[in-house]
Amino acid sequence: MLLCSASTAAENARGAHKFPLEMDTLMGALSDARKPSPVPAESYPRTVTYRFMRYDFVADQEHEEERSIALPHQPQRIIPHATGLTEILWAIVPHERLLAVHKSCKDRQFSFLAPLLPADLPTYGTDDAEIVIGYRPDLVMASFFSNENFLHQLHTAQVPVGQFGFFDDLDTIKDQVLLAGRLTGEEDSAQRLVAVMTEKLHDIQTVVRQQRGDAGKPPTVLYYDNMAYVAGSGTTFDSMCQALGVTNIAAARGIKNFKQIDYETLLRWNPDVIIVPDESSFDKQLYNQEILATAQAVRQKNIRKMPTVYLLSSSQYLIASINYLAGLLYESSF
Known part of the structure; x- marks a missing residue:
């Protein structure tokens, strides 16, 4: 069973959902990996x-x-x-x-x-x-x-x-x-942050794998925004999907980076779940499109809203984005 629709505010949305890892604790770990250490005098000048x-x-x-x-x-x-x-x-x-x-x-x-x-x-x-x-x-x-x-x-x-x-x-x-x-x-702190990222991703994957069990084939997922863009291979959204072992259907259909598609293509691909930006009302627009009435995600009410800050993540917080996406896909398991 997939999750019900999210709140429009990122904080409220987080509070309404369940995730593999408790989100506030995860965010805290990703926000501070500082490990102060003295800098030897001979370290500088240096060329990086x-x-x-x-x-x-x-x-x-x-x-x-x-x-x-x-x-x-x-x-x-x-x-x-x-x-x-x-x-x-x-x-x-x-x-x-x-x-x-x-x-x-x-x-x-x-x-x-x-x-x-x-x-x-x-x-x-x-x-x-x-x-x-x-x-x-x-x-x-x-x-x-x-x-x-x-x-x-x-x-x-x-x-x-x-x-x-x-x-x-x-x-x-x-x-x-x-x-x-x-x-x-700050090499020590950077290495510590990378270690935290690796550890937390492993924890997310372990929980998802345990809870998903033998539930069958992982869902096919599509990111789709109100400008009709989808995210294919070579995007952080595809990286999120790969981390969770789900199929980014745009990448599977040969799309690289971002590309616009029409409703006919969306219907032909027929993903199990569609992810849209939380701050938009694009989910309502898709639900109300007569041409999409037979689409799997529309019939099953499986259009999920993800806050833009998670969709645009370009740092260590991509781990939090993976945690969020897992919550959207498998919330009933947690």
Whole structure:
């Protein structure tokens, strides 16, 4: 038996559902893996060399290159330029070393840190290079999607920038955690966070496997939003499905990344469960489409709502997203 519909607010939705692991405890473990350790004097200056992955969405090709960044001392004035990177840093770095965060980090729809960040922690916008430079950071952690002009201005001002590459699954996120540890001199904390991620995922999978038992074939699942996009292979949603041993039907049908499909295609694929963003009323729209009246998920009332913050997870909190998705699929077992 699958779960009833979720509440529109992420917190209320969490409270209404049952999950393999108790969500608040899981979130606490993922939010703080700090393991303070003295930094030997001989550790700096250092040059950190790392692999940077760029993805060409038009050509569907990955391009890998080696990059390096010279750090004269352990960074103490850090500014991350992405929500996911901020979430990673929050878990492994003393909080006083974070000078400012992107404004999206204080939006509960996009960041798990929104309720945790101090009210007086400064924020800035995507293209606010001059504001960032004005804080005199000794390390800016940028993403593969950071604006080129933003990066150019930082380089011109000789601000040390570590740019993180493309990621699409749990393993590449773990790599980013470890790189964040190397860049900040918090290797022990980063390794501890990766260990927590591995342990908690194993716990989720064990509970799901035990409760599912011999219930038969795992469900086929489809992410579908109000712009008609589905998530195929090469997405964190597909990574969630793989972690739970369920079939992401878009990936199974050969879809890569995100692609729009029409109702006829949806009906032909006929997934057991459809996942839609919690903040929308798209579930009602699908239920009211006459063309979809015979669709399995519509007939069985198996359109499930997942808060956007879980759908967009790009950090260690992807483990929490997997826990949430498991709750949507198998709640009656827990």
